Amino acid sequence: MAETRVIEAAKGWQAPNLRELWDYRDLAFFLVKRDVSIRYRQTLIGTVWAILQPLLLAVVFSVFLGHYAKVPSGANVPYPVFALTGMAMWLYFSQAMQFASDSTVNSRELIGKVWFPRMIIPLAAVLPPAIDFVPAFIVALIVQLAYGVVPPIQILLVPFLAVLTLVVALGAGLWLSALNVKYRDIRLVVPFLIMIGLFVTPIVYPFDTVPDSVQPIYALNPLVGVLEAYRWMMFPDAVWPGWLLLIPMATAVVLLISGAFYFTRAERSFADVI
Amino acid sequence: MSSDVMGVAPTGATAIKVSGLGKRYRLGGAQTDLLSERIGRRASTGSDFWALRGVDLEIKRGEVVGLVGRNGAGKSTLLKTLSRITPPTEGRIEMTGRVGTLLEVGTGFHPELSGRENVFLSGTILGMRRREVEARFDEIVAFSGIEKFLDTPVKRYSSGMYVRLAFAVAAHLDTDILLVDEVLAVGDAEFQRKCFGKMNDLAGGGRTVVFVSHQLSAVQRLCTRCYWIDAGQVRASGPTNDVVAAYLHDSGATQDGGVATIGPEVPRSTTGAVTLERVAMLGDDDQPTDRIELGQPFTVSMTFAVAEPIDDGVLELGISTADGTRVATVQNVDGDRPLLNLQPGRHEIRASFDIGLLPGELSLDVGMHRLIGLTLDFVERALTFSAVNVAHDGSGDRWPWTIVRGSLRPATQWSVREADAVR
Numbered sequence: 001m002a003e004t005r006v007i008e009a010a011k012g013w014q015a016p017n018l019r020e021l022w023d024y025r026d027l028a029f030f031l032v033k034r035d036v037s038i039r040y041r042q043t044l045i046g047t048v049w050a051i052l053q054p055l056l057l058a059v060v061f062s063v064f065l066g067h068y069a070k071v072p073s074g075a076n077v078p079y080p081v082f083a084l085t086g087m088a089m090w091l092y093f094s095q096a097m098q099f100a101s102d103s104t105v106n107s108r109e110l111i112g113k114v115w116f117p118r119m120i121i122p123l124a125a126v127l128p129p130a131i132d133f134v135p136a137f138i139v140a141l142i143v144q145l146a147y148g149v150v151p152p153i154q155i156l157l158v159p160f161l162a163v164l165t166l167v168v169a170l171g172a173g174l175w176l177s178a179l180n181v182k183y184r185d186i187r188l189v190v191p192f193l194i195m196i197g198l199f200v201t202p203i204v205y206p207f208d209t210v211p212d213s214v215q216p217i218y219a220l221n222p223l224v225g226v227l228e229a230y231r232w233m234m235f236p237d238a239v240w241p242g243w244l245l246l247i248p249m250a251t252a253v254v255l256l257i258s259g260a261f262y263f264t265r266a267e268r269s270f271a272d273v274i
Numbered sequence: 275m276s277s278d279v280m281g282v283a284p285t286g287a288t289a290i291k292v293s294g295l296g297k298r299y300r301l302g303g304a305q306t307d308l309l310s311e312r313i314g315r316r317a318s319t320g321s322d323f324w325a326l327r328g329v330d331l332e333i334k335r336g337e338v339v340g341l342v343g344r345n346g347a348g349k350s351t352l353l354k355t356l357s358r359i360t361p362p363t364e365g366r367i368e369m370t371g372r373v374g375t376l377l378e379v380g381t382g383f384h385p386e387l388s389g390r391e392n393v394f395l396s397g398t399i400l401g402m403r404r405r406e407v408e409a410r411f412d413e414i415v416a417f418s419g420i421e422k423f424l425d426t427p428v429k430r431y432s433s434g435m436y437v438r439l440a441f442a443v444a445a446h447l448d449t450d451i452l453l454v455d456e457v458l459a460v461g462d463a464e465f466q467r468k469c470f471g472k473m474n475d476l477a478g479g480g481r482t483v484v485f486v487s488h489q490l491s492a493v494q495r496l497c498t499r500c501y502w503i504d505a506g507q508v509r510a511s512g513p514t515n516d517v518v519a520a521y522l523h524d525s526g527a528t529q530d531g532g533v534a535t536i537g538p539e540v541p542r543s544t545t546g547a548v549t550l551e552r553v554a555m556l557g558d559d560d561q562p563t564d565r566i567e568l569g570q571p572f573t574v575s576m577t578f579a580v581a582e583p584i585d586d587g588v589l590e591l592g593i594s595t596a597d598g599t600r601v602a603t604v605q606n607v608d609g610d611r612p613l614l615n616l617q618p619g620r621h622e623i624r625a626s627f628d629i630g631l632l633p634g635e636l637s638l639d640v641g642m643h644r645l646i647g648l649t650l651d652f653v654e655r656a657l658t659f660s661a662v663n664v665a666h667d668g669s670g671d672r673w674p675w676t677i678v679r680g681s682l683r684p685a686t687q688w689s690v691r692e693a694d695a696v697r
Contacts, residue, residue, distance in 0.1 A: 007358060007367040026404035030395045038386045113377045114399060115358035271360045272299065 016264040020117045027116060031124035035099075036131060050132035051139045054091050058084035061204045074206025075231055075238035081144045082231075086203035088136040089230050093165050093223060094194040095129035100173020101190045104181050108274040118267040119260070122177045126170045133162060144234065154233040161229055168222050168248055171255025178259075178266035181274050202227050219244055222251035288370065289451055289482040290356065292331040295365035297351050297506075299323045325351040326506045329365070335450075338483040340497035340514060342490065342521050348506040349486045350455060353377070356484065357453045371450025371482070374401055378455075380440035385429035389420060389439055392428055396443045410446045417472070418442035433679065438465060445472045452476060455486045470495065490518055490596070490635065491660060522658065532562035534657040547584065548642045548650040551620070552577040553657045555638070564659040567666035568683075571628040576640055578623065578651075580616045584644065587614030591625055592639035593681075594655070600639070601681035602629065613645060630683035631661035 043049055058080055065071040066079030073079040103125035104111070104118070111118065137158070141151070180186040201223045202209075210218050218224060225248040228241035300322060326348045333339050341349045354360045356367060357375035382399035383392050393414055397407035407414075415421055418439040420431075428436055454473075473496055476483060487493050493500065493514060500517035502510040510517050522529065529535075532555040536542075542550070556573040557563040566572050574591060589606040604625065606614060614623075636659055641652035 004368055004370045005373075007355070007362065007369070009362050009364055023403075024398075024401075026402075027398040029404070030391075030398050034384055034387060034391070034395055037391070038384065041386060110382055110399065112359065113381050114375050114401075116399060116401065268361045271354065 010268050012265075013261055014264055016119060016260045017117065021119055021123075024117050024120050028120050028124045028127075031120065032127045032131075035124070035128045039128065047135060051135050054084060054087040054136050055139065055143075057087045057091075061087070065204050071205050072209065074202075074208070075235040077144065077149050077235050077237070078147050081140075081147050081149055081235075082206070083204050084140045084143055085231065085234055086201075086227055088133065088140045089165070089227060090198065090201065090203045090223070091136065092129055092133040092162070093169050093226070094197065095132070096126040096166060096169035097172050097176070098190055098194060099125040099129060100170060101176035101180055101186060103173070104177040104270065105184070105187070105274065111270050111274055118270055119174070119263055122170065122173045122263070125177075126166055126173055129169075130162065130166055141234075149235060151234050152236045157233050158230070161226065161233065164248055164252055165223075165226050167252040167256055168226070171252060171257075171259045174259030174263045175255070178263045181266065181270050197221070197223065219247055222248035225249075287335045288332060288368075289335040289337070290331060290333040290370075290484070291368045292329055292356075293366050295326055295329040295331075295352070295355065295367065296324060296363050297326040297348075297355055297360065298363040299325055324363075324506055326355065326362075329503075329506070329508055331501060331508070331511075333482060333484065335370070335482055336480045337499060338485065338497050340493035340500040340517075341484065341486045341503055342493055342500055342518060343503035343509075347503045349503050350377075351506075352503060353453050353455055353484065353486055369451060372401070373451045373453065374447040374449035375453045376400070376444045376447070376455065377453075379437055379444065381444075383428060383436070383440055386427055388427055389424045389431070392439070393443055396440065397447075400444065400447050401449065402447060406448065410448075414439075414442045414446050417445060417468075434465070441465075441469055445469070445476070449481070451482045451484070453484050490522070490658075494518055529564070529657060532556065532564045532657070532659065536653055536656055540653060540656075542651060542653045543649055544651040545648070547580070547582040548587075548616075549579045549581070550576060550640055550642070550651050550653050550656065551579050553638060553640060555657060555659055564657075566631055566659060566661050567664045568633070568662070569630055570666040571626065573624055573626045574638060574657075576623050576625075578616070578621050578642065580618050580621060583617050584650070585613065585615045586645035587616055587650075588643045588645055589614060589623060589625075590639075590641040590643060590652075592641075593631075594637050594639055595681060596635040596637065596658075601636075614642075628685075630685065632679075632681050632683055633661050633663040634681060635660055636681070 040047055045052070061083045062080040066073065066083065071079070073082040075082065100122040103121045107121050110116075144151070176186055176190060198204075200218065200221055207215075207224065207228055225241055225244040225246070228238075229245050229248075231238040232240055329348075329352065341352060343349050351360070353375075354377070355362050356369070357373060357377075359375070359377075380396065382396045384395065387395065393411065394404065394407050397414075398404060415424065418435075418441075420435050420439055423431065423435065428439070431439070470492075473483070473485075483496075485493065485497055497514045500511065500514045501508050502517050502521050510520050534553045536550050536552060552575075554562050554575040555564060555566075556575060557566070558571045558573075560573075563572075576589070576591075587606075591604050592600050593602040594600045604627075606623070606625070637655040638657045638659075639652070639654045640656045642650045643652075644650060
C-alpha cells in the first residue's frame with residue numbers, strides 16, 4: 001500500500017527531489033499568501049507601497065542625476081520615464097533575491113520543528129516581489145504614456161522577461177539562502193551587493209555610457225541584458241539587445257541548477273546549524 | 275472514555291525499523307560560522323557528542339509506542355531523526371507510509387493571520403494537501419470550538435483558544451505514522467481529555483504513533499509499549515508499565531502511592547553522615563497520596579538516619595517539574611527559624627505547604643546541608659507526584675483555572691480603587 005522510505009546518513013551531492021517539491025506545492029501557495037497578506041495588512045499604505053518605492057526613487061534620480069548632474073537618458077525617452085522603468089525592474093529583481101536569501105534563516109522555527117522540502121522556502125520567497133512587480137509595471141506604463149511614449153508590440157514579451165528575471169533571482173537566492181544558514185555574513189553581504197548592482201547595471205544611465213572596451217565585462221552582469229531587453233520591450237526607439245540577452249539566460253540556467261544542487265546538499269544540516 | 279481503545283492488535287507489518295542509528299553533534303563553538311573565521315581553518319576544533327548511538331527499534335503498524343527518559347537522553351533527537359528534521363550520522367531508518375510530525379502546538383501559526391488562514395497554512399506545513407484541509411475544515415473547526423472567531427487574527431485569541439485551534443489542525447493530520455512530542459501538555463483539563471480521546475482514535479484507526487512525553491501518566495494511558503532512552507541508547511523496552519516502573523525506579527526511588535523508600539541503590543550525593551530513608555507526601559487528611567488537587571494543602575514527611583550529630587543543619591526541599599526545572603525551593607531556616615540540631619538516630623521532619631500547584635507532573639528533591647554549605651545528603655526526584663486539575667472541594671469539578679501555564683498559583687491579595695483618590 002504505502003511505500004517505504006529509507007533514511008540514512010547522506011553523503012556527497014544528490015539531485016534535488018522534484019517530486020517531493022511538487023507534492024508540497026500547496027505549501028508554497030500558502031507561504032506566498034501569508035507573506036503578501038501580512039505585509040499589506042500591517043502597513044498603512046498597503047499596496048501603494050509597491051508603487052511608491054520605484055516612483056519615489058525615480059523622482060530622486062530624475063532630480064539629482066537627470067536634472068542636476070545631466071546624466072543622459074536613453075532610447076529617446078525623457079529621463080524620468082527611463083529611470084522609472086529601470087527602477088521597477090531593479091527593485092523586482094533585488095527584492096526577489098534579498099527575500100530569498102533571508103528566507104531560510106527567517107524560517108528557522110519551522111525548520112527545527114517539522115520536515116518539508118526546504119527548497120519551498122526560497123521558492124515561496126521570490127514570488128511576493130513578482131506580485132509587487134505587476135502594479136509597479138502598470139504605474140511605470142501609465143507614466144510613460146503620460147509622457148507620450150507608446151510601447152511597441154514587444155511589450156507582450158514582458159511576462160517572459162519577468163520569468164527570466166525571477167529565475168536568475170531564484171538561482172542566486174538558492175545559493176545565498178543556503179549559505180546564509182551557515183555563514184550569517186551573507187545577511188550583510190546581500191544588501192551591499194544590491195547597492196553595487198544599482199551602479200553596475202544600466203538602471204539610471206544608458207548602456208552606451210559605458211565605453212565599448214569595458215562593455216564585454218560589464219555585460220557579464222546578467223541584469224544588463226535584462227534591463228536592455230526590458231527597454232526594448234517598453235520603448236519604441238530602444239535597440240534589440242541581441243547577444244546581451246544570452247547572458248541572463250545562461251546565468252539563469254547555471255545558477256538555478258547549481259543553486260538547487262548546492263541547496264540540496266546544504267539543507268540536510270539546516271536544523272543542526274540554523 | 276472506553277478502555278478498549280488499546281485493543282487494536284498490531285497487524286504484524288513493520289511500520290518503523292531503526293538499526294544502528296547514531297547522531298553526532300559537534301560541540302565547542304557555535305555551529306554557525308562567520309566566513310572570516312572559517313577561512314584558513316578547515317578542521318573543527320570542537321569535540322564530538324553522540325546524542326544517539328547504536329539505537330535499534332522496531333515498531334509494528336498500529337502500535338502506539340512511548341519514548342521515556344530523562345531530559346537530554348536523546349528522545350527528542352530520535353524523534354527529529356525519524357521525522358527527517360535532522361539527518362542521522364550513521365545507521366538506517368525504514369518507514370512505511372506517510373509520516374506526520376507534531377513537535378509543538380501551532381507549527382507555522384502566524385499571529386497576524388486569521389484562524390481560517392492559519393488552519394490552511396499550518397495544515398499544509400504539517401504535510402496536508404490543500405484539498406485535504408478543505409475536506410476536514412469543518413471537522414477541525416468543530417473540534418476546536420472557535421467557530422465565531424475564525425476570521426479574527428489569532429494574535430487576539432486567548433492562549434486557550436490558540437491551543438485549541440492549533441491542536442485541532444494537528445489532530446486531523448491523516449498520516450500513517452504520527453511522531454508526537456509533548457503536545458498534550460497544553461490546554462485545560464477538559465481539552466486535554468478531548469485530545470487524549472482524539473489520540474486514542476488515531477491509535478485505534480490503525481495508525482502508528484510514536485509519543486514522547488515527560489508526563490508519565492500520559493504515556494501510560496496512551497502507549498502499549500515503551501522504549502526507555504538513556505544516554506543516547508535504548509536502555510529497556512517492553513510493555514509500558516514495566517518500562518515506566520524501571521525508569522521511575524532508576525530515576526528516584528521505589529515509590530508506592532505517596533510513599534517513596536530511598537534505598538541504597540538510589541543515586542545521591544552524600545557524605546554518609548545523614549541518609550534520607552523515606553519521603554512521603556500527605557494530603558490534608560494526613561493520608562499518603564501522589565495526587566494533589568488544585569489548592570489542596572499538603573505535607574511532606576522526610577525520614578533521615580543520622581549517623582553523626584549535627585547542630586547547623588539546613589534542610590532543602592525543592593519542587594521540580596518532570597523536565598527538571600525547579601519551580602520552588604524552601605528551607606527549614608526560612609523566616610528566621612533555627613538550624614536543625616539532630617542527634618544520632620532516626621528523625622522525621624515535616625514541612626507543610628499551602629501554595630496552589632498548577633496541574634503537572636512534579637517531583638520533590640530533598641537535601642540536607644550544613645550552614646557552611648557542605649551537602650550531607652541530596653536526592654533528586656526522591657518522590658514524584660501529580661498536581662491535577664480537579665477542585666479541592668469534594669465536588670470533583672474542574673477548577674476554573676482554565677489557562678494552566680506555569681507551575682504555581684500563589685495566594686495573592688488584590689485591591690481596586692479610584693486612581694484619582696491616590697493623588
